[in-house]
Amino acid sequence: MKIVKVLGSGCANCENTAKLISEAAKAKGVEVKIEKVEDMAQIMAYGVMSTPGVVIDETVVHAGGIPDKAKIDSWL
Amino acid sequence: MFEQLGNFIAFQLLGLVSSSQLGAAVQFFIMDVSKIFIMLLIIIYIMGLLRALLTPEKVRAYVRGKPKWLARTLAILLGAVTPFCSCSSVPLFIGFVEAGIPLGVTFSFLIASPMINEVAVVILAGVLGWKLTALYVGAGLFVAYVGGIIMEQFKPEKWVEEYVWKIQMGEMAQIKEDTSLLGRHRHAWGEVKEIVGRIWKWVFIGIAVGAAFHGFVPESWVVANLGGDNWLATPLAVLMGVPLYSSATGVIPIAEAMIGKGVAIGTTLALMMSIAALSLPEMLILRKVIKWPALAIYASVLAVSFTLVGWAFNFIVA
Numbered sequence: 001m002k003i004v005k006v007l008g009s010g011c012a013n014c015e016n017t018a019k020l021i022s023e024a025a026k027a028k029g030v031e032v033k034i035e036k037v038e039d040m041a042q043i044m045a046y047g048v049m050s051t052p053g054v055v056i057d058e059t060v061v062h063a064g065g066i067p068d069k070a071k072i073d074s075w076l
Numbered sequence: 077m078f079e080q081l082g083n084f085i086a087f088q089l090l091g092l093v094s095s096s097q098l099g100a101a102v103q104f105f106i107m108d109v110s111k112i113f114i115m116l117l118i119i120i121y122i123m124g125l126l127r128a129l130l131t132p133e134k135v136r137a138y139v140r141g142k143p144k145w146l147a148r149t150l151a152i153l154l155g156a157v158t159p160f161c162s163c164s165s166v167p168l169f170i171g172f173v174e175a176g177i178p179l180g181v182t183f184s185f186l187i188a189s190p191m192i193n194e195v196a197v198v199i200l201a202g203v204l205g206w207k208l209t210a211l212y213v214g215a216g217l218f219v220a221y222v223g224g225i226i227m228e229q230f231k232p233e234k235w236v237e238e239y240v241w242k243i244q245m246g247e248m249a250q251i252k253e254d255t256s257l258l259g260r261h262r263h264a265w266g267e268v269k270e271i272v273g274r275i276w277k278w279v280f281i282g283i284a285v286g287a288a289f290h291g292f293v294p295e296s297w298v299v300a301n302l303g304g305d306n307w308l309a310t311p312l313a314v315l316m317g318v319p320l321y322s323s324a325t326g327v328i329p330i331a332e333a334m335i336g337k338g339v340a341i342g343t344t345l346a347l348m349m350s351i352a353a354l355s356l357p358e359m360l361i362l363r364k365v366i367k368w369p370a371l372a373i374y375a376s377v378l379a380v381s382f383t384l385v386g387w388a389f390n391f392i393v394a
Contacts, residue, residue: 009166040166040167040170040243041239041242041243041244043167044167044170044171044174044243044244044245044246045243045244045245045246046246047133047245047246047247048133048167049131049132049133049136049164049167049168049171050131050132050133050164050167050168051164051167063131063133064131064132064164065266065267065270066266066269066270067266068262068265068266070262071262
């Protein structure tokens with residue numbers, strides 16, 4: 001199971017990102033656990049300044065803007 | 077081409093009279109919607125293909141550890157080419173502080189970034205010509221440079237929220253970029269969707285306000301009240317910009333309509349800068365990292381600088 005963290009202080013883009021990832025995972029049949037990280041100190045600890053950021057199994061794979069579908073599929 | 081499209085739809089399809097106020101407003105609206113949105117799509121897509129859009133993470137890496145004058149120059153120039161969403165000003169501020177970048181330099185970046193970006197610059201040039209664009213960019217860079225230095229004199233460190241100093245930032249692993257042609261296309265298209273999705277409403281509102289001004293405000297009134305001779309018009313324009321917020325691109329059609337009607341150039345530039353860089357929503361966001369006194373000084377420094385720049389241009393051009 002993959003642990004996916006969506007970094008962002010609760011903006012609309014962050015919500016969308018989390019939703020897109022969970023939809024893509026469902027479509028592919030991949031098991032994921034999505035967590036939203038809203039605490040600024042924790043977000044910055046990943047070195048991310050532009051939100052939303054995406055962390056998969058503790059590796060930052062994306063920062064800034066909503067990721068597109070092809071990108072999300074490649075992570076899963 | 078866009079003018080003809082505006083004429084065709086407003087006067088032939090809708091049957092409006094070209095000399096009427098409504099006709100003029102509708103023609104302006106259609107012309108600017110088609111022109112500005114087509115330019116937006118093309119410019120952002122090309123920038124995306126070239127991956128020319130910088131991220132705040134890269135800016136931070138370039139600026140950190142440089143001597144102050146160089147740090148400030150870089151912060152402003154990079155700020156001008158970073159399409160920056162005010163929603164990320166908090167992490168950006170913290171990231172800069174954590175990197176040991178002086179606060180004054182951070183303020184310079186925060187001033188330059190919303191006011192100038194390459195997308196707005198190309199559209200501004202397309203709508204108002206290179207001369208005015210150069211004036212706007214020059215004024216923006218100047219205010220950002222000097223504004224940051226003035227902020228420094230107040231020693232704003234004492235107003236930074238306590239928790240900001242404590243945050244430890246991790247090193248981000250380099251994100252693998254797909255540099256194939258398809259990858260670039262996907263990235264570019266993503267940028268188009270993201271940026272247009274974020275700013276389209278500001279651009280629409282800006283065009284609507286510009287169109288209303290163009291159609292309904294009589295030129296004689298404008299020349300009498302908002303011309304270069306009226307000193308008060310410039311600070312009033314700056315004050316008007318404070319509660320208003322729009323992206324830099326959304327301000328352009330308003331400026332186009334104002335200049336077309338004879339509003340003094342300095343007054344127009346002052347309003348543009350104020351709407352793009354000095355706004356209540358942005359101040360409230362920054363409140364998460366700095367206390368009220370620093371925000372008040374920041375807003376005052378900007379308001380005074382915009383007014384002085386506006387006056388200077390009105391004086392020079394007149």
